[in-house]
Amino acid sequence: MPAAIKQEVLSTAPFDPRFPNTNQTRYCYQSYLDFHRCQKLKGEQYEPCQYFKKCFESLCPNSWVEKWNDQLEAGTFPGKI
Numbered sequence: 001m002p003a004a005i006k007q008e009v010l011s012t013a014p015f016d017p018r019f020p021n022t023n024q025t026r027y028c029y030q031s032y033l034d035f036h037r038c039q040k041l042k043g044e045q046y047e048p049c050q051y052f053k054k055c056f057e058s059l060c061p062n063s064w065v066e067k068w069n070d071q072l073e074a075g076t077f078p079g080k081i
Helices: 025-041 047-060 062-074
Strands: none
Touching: 025 047, 025 062
């Protein structure tokens, strides 16, 4: 018998009324900021912060996230966290 196939549930960021338009660039950026602000205030193990991570990971291009992470590590990130 073949091994059981594990099905993964995929989902994207839910609708946010602050960003009603089809261009989700601001939603992406704001979710990235909110995730890092949440971790800074509540700590890295605070589970509700993962909501923002899920949002920016599903909305933002990987190259943007990599660039922002590099900027955070170098201390040159332009956003206020």
